[in-house]
Amino acid sequence: MLVVKLGGSAGIDPAATLDDLAELSKSERVVFIHGANARMDEFERKLGREPRQVQSASGQVSRFTDAETMDTMLAIYAGMVNKRLVEALQAREVNAVGLSALDGRIARGRRKETLRAIENGKPKILRGDFAGSIEEVDTTLLDLLLDHGYLPVLTPPALSYDGEAINVDGDKLSLRVAMAFKANALVILSNTAGLLADVNDPASLIKEIDVSSDESVGSAMTAAGGRMKKKVQAGCDAVEAGIGKVVFADARVERPISRALAGEGTVLRSSAAIGVTE
Amino acid sequence: MLVVKLGGSAGIDPAATLDDLAELSKSERVVFIHGANARMDEFERKLGREPRQVQSASGQVSRFTDAETMDTMLAIYAGMVNKRLVEALQAREVNAVGLSALDGRIARGRRKETLRAIENGKPKILRGDFAGSIEEVDTTLLDLLLDHGYLPVLTPPALSYDGEAINVDGDKLSLRVAMAFKANALVILSNTAGLLADVNDPASLIKEIDVSSDESVGSAMTAAGGRMKKKVQAGCDAVEAGIGKVVFADARVERPISRALAGEGTVLRSSAAIGVTE
Numbered sequence: 001m002l003v004v005k006l007g008g009s010a011g012i013d014p015a016a017t018l019d020d021l022a023e024l025s026k027s028e029r030v031v032f033i034h035g036a037n038a039r040m041d042e043f044e045r046k047l048g049r050e051p052r053q054v055q056s057a058s059g060q061v062s063r064f065t066d067a068e069t070m071d072t073m074l075a076i077y078a079g080m081v082n083k084r085l086v087e088a089l090q091a092r093e094v095n096a097v098g099l100s101a102l103d104g105r106i107a108r109g110r111r112k113e114t115l116r117a118i119e120n121g122k123p124k125i126l127r128g129d130f131a132g133s134i135e136e137v138d139t140t141l142l143d144l145l146l147d148h149g150y151l152p153v154l155t156p157p158a159l160s161y162d163g164e165a166i167n168v169d170g171d172k173l174s175l176r177v178a179m180a181f182k183a184n185a186l187v188i189l190s191n192t193a194g195l196l197a198d199v200n201d202p203a204s205l206i207k208e209i210d211v212s213s214d215e216s217v218g219s220a221m222t223a224a225g226g227r228m229k230k231k232v233q234a235g236c237d238a239v240e241a242g243i244g245k246v247v248f249a250d251a252r253v254e255r256p257i258s259r260a261l262a263g264e265g266t267v268l269r270s271s272a273a274i275g276v277t278e
Numbered sequence: 279m280l281v282v283k284l285g286g287s288a289g290i291d292p293a294a295t296l297d298d299l300a301e302l303s304k305s306e307r308v309v310f311i312h313g314a315n316a317r318m319d320e321f322e323r324k325l326g327r328e329p330r331q332v333q334s335a336s337g338q339v340s341r342f343t344d345a346e347t348m349d350t351m352l353a354i355y356a357g358m359v360n361k362r363l364v365e366a367l368q369a370r371e372v373n374a375v376g377l378s379a380l381d382g383r384i385a386r387g388r389r390k391e392t393l394r395a396i397e398n399g400k401p402k403i404l405r406g407d408f409a410g411s412i413e414e415v416d417t418t419l420l421d422l423l424l425d426h427g428y429l430p431v432l433t434p435p436a437l438s439y440d441g442e443a444i445n446v447d448g449d450k451l452s453l454r455v456a457m458a459f460k461a462n463a464l465v466i467l468s469n470t471a472g473l474l475a476d477v478n479d480p481a482s483l484i485k486e487i488d489v490s491s492d493e494s495v496g497s498a499m500t501a502a503g504g505r506m507k508k509k510v511q512a513g514c515d516a517v518e519a520g521i522g523k524v525v526f527a528d529a530r531v532e533r534p535i536s537r538a539l540a541g542e543g544t545v546l547r548s549s550a551a552i553g554v555t556e
Contacts, residue, residue, distance in 0.1 A: 079358060087442065090437055102368065
């Protein structure tokens with residue numbers, strides 16, 4: 001069982017990932033999860049709205065999601081991007097089914113309506129946020145689809161306990177789905193070769209993060225900066241939850257999933273766990 | 279087995295339909311199908327694009343769907359509107375799953391890339407249309423969901439045989455799904471009391487269309503005009519395919535589905551078929 005997340009940053013052509021997915025899904029159960037961040041920003045701007053990125057006290061960056069932003073999010077994540085991926089998989093003879101984590105209550109959590117954030121350097125309290133964190137994943141629907149030969153293509157948002165759409169982080173969704181399935185591997189693809197020590201230097205790839213080493217995680221977190229911090233945290237959590245193989249890798253190469261599984265990119269592991277069998 | 283279609287015209291608050299659906303789906307298998315026409319036009323205009331409605335030689339009106347229009351269609355039909363309906367059903371404790379007819383190859387057909395149309399009174403040949411008509415419906419995925427207590431919420435587009443998203447008419451999708459399931463009833467809800475003899479006079483409701491009478495169908499077709507012609511045709515085809523109860527009814531009343539099933543609205547029937555048992 002494999003969970004693959006394709007990031008939604010600019011500069012990613014999904015074709016190579018979809019080709020690889022079409023091949024891999026013949027012999028393995030795969031849940032495919034995607035983001036749509038760049039398309040979302042592009043669309044918000046076309047609609048005359050400036051995307052509002054806010055930073056929490058802990059330094060994590062997220063999108064402030066009022067009701068109108070959620071409308072666009074549903075349109076772009078669960079509509080345009082999700083269905084274009086489904087279409088492209090169907091064109092590759094893969095019987096894909098596109099879903100948001102709302103559908104069939106796949107992922108649920110508590111809505112956090114109030115966001116304490118730092119915006120333009122100033123602390124602020126923002127109300128009316130449709131966001132939250134995932135507290136449970138129900139694999140029933142995904143299992144049903146996998147059992148019958150469908151490839152689930154999943155994207156945020158998730159569902160609050162009050163039945164509202166809530167914006168959740170796509171990497172965390174991938175992590176929680178991988179955990180719920182006790183997946184063998186979690187591959188997170190984006191528009192970099194992995195985690196870079198210096199974001200402007202593609203050669204500065206961090207080849208490994210040792211989750212059991214405070215020093216290794218600390219320097220990864222420093223390298224990560226704003227948006228990537230959540231990704232590194234999700235990856236560390238995945239290793240600690242027992243996911244055997246967790247890799248951040250490049251979506252912009254041929255066979256990106258197979259390469260990641262072979263160790264290209266940033267591999268997260270725990271030397272503590274490996275020590276047992278050595 | 280019941281198929282309910284909620285139109286996407288302006289002035290429809292889906293709440294009453296969803297309340298009714300939540301009640302009815304406790305005791306019956308229901309597939310819920312929806313349009314999003316008015317939201318789609320609104321969105322196209324927000325993006326600075328004027329919706330392009332074209333009339334075929336036979337007088338049927340449809341949307342010219344180039345690749346960009348299809349992007350918006352996926353966003354609004356399969357994203358924003360579909361997922362807001364799923365959310366509203368989840369808030370009513372109904373475990374809804376939103377799908378386009380692309381997903382799981384629910385509805386397939388041939389793409390008709392070229393559209394012979396009359397635009398501003400002149401005949402034209404328009405190329406690059408992502409549209410087609412449904413040739414087959416595969417109930418496997420919908421059945422699977424219904425068997426496991428999920429309520430499918432379905433919307434266009436469908437899938438071409440070459441794996442492309444194709445715009446298909448929502449009423450025809452409802453018809454084809456009802457036929458594939460041999461549904462007991464097909465209820466088509468919109469923002470009128472049913473089919474009106476005079477579109478400006480709500481009191482001119484045509485209470486019955488006798489599908490076996492050329493005269494009855496003819497006057498219904500005359501009353502229908504542009505967009506509604508397809509609806510009347512789909513309704514007639516449904517009766518002829520043996521769907522026991524076919525009703526065009528008002529979405530803007532309390533319990534709209536139950537009322538339609540009780541005979542409020544325009545009921546389509548065949549006097550020829552009824553004659554057998556009289």
